[in-house]
Amino acid sequence: MTILCALSTGHGIIIGSDTGSVAITGDVGRQLHHGPKFAVHNGWAVGVAGQMRLQCLITRHMEDLTKDLTDPLDFCDRLVNEVFVRYDINAASSIGARDCGSNFVLAGPLGVFDIDCTLSVRQSVEGEMIASGSGASYALGAAFALDCTDIEPVGIVKRAILAAIEFDTGCSGEAWVHRLEATS
Amino acid sequence: MTITCAIHQPGVGTWIGSDRLRSGGYRIIMDKSKWVSRNGWSIAVDGYARAIDVIEHTPITAPEVGDGVFALANWIRDALIADGFTRISSDGDENLAANLGSGFIVATPAGVWDIDAGFAISPIPPRRLHARGSGADYALGAAWTLRNTHIALAEGVKDVVFDVVNRQPVGVELQRGVPHAMPPSRLFVEVAVQAAIEHDGGCGGEPYIHLLDLRR
Numbered sequence A: 001m002t003i004l005c006a007l008s009t010g011h012g013i014i015i016g017s018d019t020g021s022v023a024i025t026g027d028v029g030r031q032l033h034h035g036p037k038f039a040v041h042n043g044w045a046v047g048v049a050g051q052m053r054l055q056c057l058i059t060r061h062m063e064d065l066t067k068d069l070t071d072p073l074d075f076c077d078r079l080v081n082e083v084f085v086r087y088d089i090n091a092a093s094s095i096g097a098r099d100c101g102s103n104f105v106l107a108g109p110l111g112v113f114d115i116d117c118t119l120s121v122r123q124s125v126e127g128e129m130i131a132s133g134s135g136a137s138y139a140l141g142a143a144f145a146l147d148c149t150d151i152e153p154v155g156i157v158k159r160a161i162l163a164a165i166e167f168d169t170g171c172s173g174e175a176w177v178h179r180l181e182a183t184s
Numbered sequence B: 001m002t003i004t005c006a007i008h009q010p011g012v013g014t015w016i017g018s019d020r021l022r023s024g025g026y027r028i029i030m031d032k033s034k035w036v037s038r039n040g041w042s043i044a045v046d047g048y049a050r051a052i053d054v055i056e057h058t059p060i061t062a063p064e065v066g067d068g069v070f071a072l073a074n075w076i077r078d079a080l081i082a083d084g085f086t087r088i089s090s091d092g093d094e095n096l097a098a099n100l101g102s103g104f105i106v107a108t109p110a111g112v113w114d115i116d117a118g119f120a121i122s123p124i125p126p127r128r129l130h131a132r133g134s135g136a137d138y139a140l141g142a143a144w145t146l147r148n149t150h151i152a153l154a155e156g157v158k159d160v161v162f163d164v165v166n167r168q169p170v171g172v173e174l175q176r177g178v179p180h181a182m183p184p185s186r187l188f189v190e191v192a193v194q195a196a197i198e199h200d201g202g203c204g205g206e207p208y209i210h211l212l213d214l215r216r
Helices: A052-060 A062-065 A070-087 A136-146 A152-169 B050-058 B069-082 B135-145 B185-199
Strands: A006-007 A012-017 A020-025 A027-032 A038-041 A044-049 A090-095 A098-099 A103-108 A111-115 A121-123 A129-130 A176-180 B004-009 B014-019 B021-023 B027-029 B035-038 B041-046 B103-108 B111-115 B121-124 B130-132 B160-162 B168-170 B207-211
Touching: A006 A038, A006 A103, A006 A111, A006 A136, A012 A038, A012 A044, A012 A062, A012 A103, A012 A152, A038 A052, A038 A062, A038 A176, A044 A052, A044 A062, A052 A070, A052 A090, A062 A070, A070 A111, A070 A121, A103 A129, A111 A129, A121 A152, A129 A136, A129 A152, A136 A152, A136 B069, A136 B135, A136 B185, A152 B004, A152 B103, B004 B103, B004 B111, B004 B135, B004 B185, B014 B041, B014 B185, B035 B050, B041 B050, B041 B069, B050 B069, B069 B103, B069 B111, B069 B121, B103 B130, B111 B130, B130 B135, B130 B207, B135 B185, B185 B207
Parallel strands: none
Antiparallel strands: A006 A012, A006 A129, A012 A176, A020 A027, A038 A044, A044 A103, A090 A098, A103 A111, A111 A121, B004 B014, B004 B130, B014 B207, B021 B027, B035 B041, B041 B103, B103 B111, B111 B121, B160 B168
């Protein structure tokens, strides 16, 4: 229940997310302030749409997940070995491929990548916004509407997140936007 | 697998729009929209393609606009049931409403209403785009963002159209830092339908856009 956005431009990568989360107690969901849903480290950003626990673990292991990263499949291998195996994250196989229950956005020096729950990877082209999570459709619609405008990429990502927060009951909090800086 | 949308603009009328794709185990671009007119009502259908055909051709006369939307909802429900539509059962749910698997937007020059698959009626406020179908989320995100973005008509421009080839509005000048100026409702509908066609595999074809003119 999240919105993650990443937009690769000629002048860098803009990432963003909502900051709310839902804590389930029994049958009751409560809106909580959670904070940004991207972890940023070593010039890389990893966003998680799905399980909060997974995001916490990824944040903790960002050094292991991103140091000298060669490509997005290298990231997926590290994710399995450093997080899934280590913390006994179960992956269902009801759809054939192993489904870890969360989707990811990986952004960094090699580009912006949409990684689905089976760890299938797709790279975005420059100028194409990647959106993931329950609010993705609203965000993509917003980005489409602004595609031909002179609004800065930061503004496009922020408005996309705000559209998801406006309409998607699983998105809440504030629109967090960050320009990803390259490491030296 | 559809996008249908409508927005009422006080003093002008109601803009309606849709895609033209029918899909199931096939994909057909139709030579018509997903809106049909019956007795002063404009009715859009998402869900089963047969439903729109039934509404368009049923020989029973639709209620007058003056009879109200509730009468129209009952007429739609009765026409579908007479054609053999049956209630969709849902395991574990009470399923008290007669969910026939299709939803509707109803529009007149004076307003917009939602009729859901259980035939509940929701009036839509003026100046607010309403959308239904598999592409609705894209459409709502696009229209809401456009509405909340500083935008102004270019000098001397009276109308706005959407350039399908270049995927951009023609006749608008987007400016940062200028006072908020509301773009025409038509632009909301055009961009909303285009956003759904762009992203939703269940939407396709040329956008259909039409004004139900209040002055006629």
